[in-house]
Every structure is written in C-alpha cells, then in structure tokens.
Amino acid sequence: GIQVEQSPPDLILQEGANSTLRCNFSDSVNNLQWFHQNPWGQLINLFYIPSGTKQNGRLSATTVATERYSLLYISSSQTTDSGVYFCALRMDSSYKLIFGSGTRLLVRP
Amino acid sequence: DAGVTQSPTHLIKTRGQHVTLRCSPISGHKSVSWYQQVLGQGPQFIFQYYEKEERGRGNFPDRFSARQFPNYSSELNVNALLLGDSALYLCASSLSILYGYTFGSGTRLTVV
Numbered sequence: 001g002i003q004v005e006q007s008p009p010d011l012i013l014q015e016g017a018n019s020t021l022r023c024n025f026s027d028s029v030n031n032l033q034w035f036h037q038n039p040w041g042q043l044i045n046l047f048y049i050p051s052g053t054k055q056n057g058r059l060s061a062t063t064v065a066t067e068r069y070s071l072l073y074i075s076s077s078q079t080t081d082s083g084v085y086f087c088a089l090r091m092d093s094s095y096k097l098i099f100g101s102g103t104r105l106l107v108r109p
Numbered sequence: 110d111a112g113v114t115q116s117p118t119h120l121i122k123t124r125g126q127h128v129t130l131r132c133s134p135i136s137g138h139k140s141v142s143w144y145q146q147v148l149g150q151g152p153q154f155i156f157q158y159y160e161k162e163e164r165g166r167g168n169f170p171d172r173f174s175a176r177q178f179p180n181y182s183s184e185l186n187v188n189a190l191l192l193g194d195s196a197l198y199l200c201a202s203s204l205s206i207l208y209g210y211t212f213g214s215g216t217r218l219t220v221v
Contacts, residue, residue, distance in 0.1 A: 033209050041197050041215050043152070048209030086151055088210075095165035096142070097201075097210060099151030 002027040004089055006100035013077050013107050021072040021103045023087035031090035032063050033097070034072050038083045046072070046085075077107045111136070113202050113213035121219045122190050130185040130216045134202030140164075141183040142210065143175055144199040152199055158183055159205065190220045 003026040013019055023032075034046040047054050047061040049070065054061055058077075063070040070087055084104050088097040114133045122128050134141050140159045144152035154167040158177035172188045181202075187194055197217050201210040 031209065035212070041146075041217065043199060043212035043215075045209060045211055088151075095157040095159075096154035096167060097144075097152075098154070102151055 002029070002089060002091055002098055004087065004098055004100040006085075006087060006103050008103060009101065010104045011106070013105065015077060015079060015107055015109050017077050017107075018073070018075045019077060019105070021074070021085050021105075023070045023072070023100055025068050025070075025087075025089055027068075027091060028065065029089040029091055031097070032070055033088050034061055034070070035086045035088060036081075036083050037086060037102075043086070074105075077105075079107045079109050081105060082107045113200055113211055115198075115200050115213040115216050117216060118214065119217045119219075121221060123221055124190055124192060126190050128187050128190060128218060130187075130198050130200075130218070132183045132185070132200030132202075132213060134181050134183070134200075135211060138202035138204055138211075139181055140203045140205055141177055141181065142201045142203075143183070143185045144201065144212075145169070146197040146199060146215075147195075155185070187218075192220050194218065195220045 005024045036044045049063045051065045058075045060073045084102040088099045142157040143155040146152040156175040157165040161177045175185045177183045197215045199215045200213045203210045
C-alpha cells in the first residue's frame, strides 16, 4: 500500500519562529489534506491541497504531486500552534484517508 | 453552521460489553467515515458510507459494524469490547468522496 512519511517527527520552536513540515508519499494521490490535532483531540482541517499552493494567514501549503511531496509552512509561530500535524492522502481507487505518523510541534513562549 | 457532531464525548465500558457511537454529518454531506486513533498514532480507517451504502471497510474485526441512516447520520457499533479497543473514535463527513473531509471532535472510549 501507499507509504506516507512525515518529517520531522518532533519539533520545538520558540514563539515567533518559522517552520516547514514535510510529507512524502509513495504513490499518486487525488486527495491530500493537512490537519492540526489540538491537545483535546480535535482534528482541524488546514488545507485540502492535492496540488499547487494555498495560503491561509500564517499558514501555507504546497503540494508537488509529480514529485510526491507536500510541505506545510508555519510562519511567526504561536503557542496555540502546538499540537500534532498530520498529512492524509486518498488514492484514486480507495475511499479511505491514509494518515502519516504526524509531526508533534511544541511552541514555547 | 454546525460541524460534524459526535456523541457521547467520553465513554467508559467494561470488557465484553457493547458500545454504540453516533455521528451527525455537516448538513448536505452524504459521506460519513469512521476512524480509530490509538494514543500516539495517526487515525486508522474503519468504515466509509456514502448514500447509505458501505463503500469501504478497513482492517478491523467483524466485532466492528456501522450503518448510515436516511438523514445521513451514522452509528458505529463495537461488540465484545477488548482493552485494545480503547481509543479516540473519529467521524468525518464530506460532500462526496471527491471532496475533503471534516472531522468531528471524537468519542474517547476507555475499556476497563
């Protein structure tokens, strides 16, 4: 099956710093989403981005489908950005989302 | 607009018991999926329903079952609970399988 690898697994930032999270995948996909899971377990949809670039405030994401990777950029990080960031994929022939193992982010004040 | 709503939020059950978890999708969404997330891991796919029909099933035992009702709400049932079924159960809805998914806040199930 498709492999989804996220890096880094853990990241500690000082408030105000910028960061880049990466998601590599092993097969072509037609649905890629980035989620933020807060400490209470809520999975919050950040981007639906099977290809191209999108921006939403301090967050932006780029997916290069032909090279099978996606990047999530966080600028001017805040303590409320702490949590786990997941990328999740869906292949053409499947209905299920396949999640990576996540990047655990801690932003210190 | 209400998001995806799940009930109950927390639940404690004894080994061997049965549990029913409920999910109401976003209004207009016809697809509902269920995921299990154990501590420290990403969510794992259990079921997907679209237009009241099962469209996908993950690698879970037959103790897990689900259904979707005419109003597109859904139930996840787990029989003969095991300690290993302790997890956060997440429901997601989408307009169709071609669109992105929105998740509910989950039901945290503890089996003792």
